[in-house]
């Protein structure tokens with residue numbers, strides 16, 4: 344059975360495994376990021392890893408931006424790669440990110456969750472049509488912060504935002520998918536997955 348875990352913070356072996364997986368499965372839809380940024384994303388506690396019985400088959404990392412002196416905090420669902428396709432795993436990981444970030448404290452009055460997708464891609468379809476993310480114009484501070492990290496927004500891509508209804512929907516879909524203990528149905532009804540996540544309980548998902 345597939346299982347999902349949060350990567351442990353400061354886990355050098357897993358960071359190496361994640362970087363090897365992304366190198367071995369390089370795709371133009373995943374922007375390479377410096378190891379230091381990958382490490383920070385792993386340390387956030389939000390990194391999700393999917394394994395089958397033997398190996399990684401997918402992962403998703405959230406990259407965080409705190410605007411200096413500001414009250415806004417930004418989370419980018421920014422490194423998503425799935426190799427076991429056709430089972431709705433991007434939808435699963437996106438829903439889990441939204442549910443986990445809903446219960447996290449970010450120490451800012453405003454928290455924005457966003458993603459950047461290519462037009463006409465599977466990711467665009469999954470994040471908009473299924474997960475309900477909507478078009479967004481990022482604030483200037485974020486544009487600058489991202490550019491400073493060597494990751495300017497590309498005008499050729501679509502920037503999506505998770506508004507409150509998308510977060511409510513993600514939590515409700517996860518609640519409906521709960522089968523027993525830590526076992527949940529996969530989004531397309533194609534099997535089951537063990538969610539080995541300390542923070543998750545069906546009660547937390549009641550909306």
Ligand SMILES: CC(C)(COP(=O)(O)OP(=O)(O)OC[C@H]1O[C@@H](n2cnc3c(N)ncnc32)[C@H](O)[C@@H]1OP(=O)(O)O)[C@@H](O)C(=O)NCCC(=O)NCCS
Nearest residue numbers: 370372423424425428429430431432433463464465466468
């Ligand atoms: C995008 C990605 C994460 C999705 O993986 P996945 O969760 O296994 O996706 P699935 O195979 O379950 O679903 C793909 C869906 O997109 C649809 N799709 C595929 N190509 C498409 C395209 N070019 N345009 C629109 N929809 C497309 C499929 O029909 C399917 O939708 P449906 O089930 O509603 O018919 C994976 O393909 C991947 O790693 N791609 C390369 C990296 C990438 O793009 N990452 C995302 C960056 S934001």
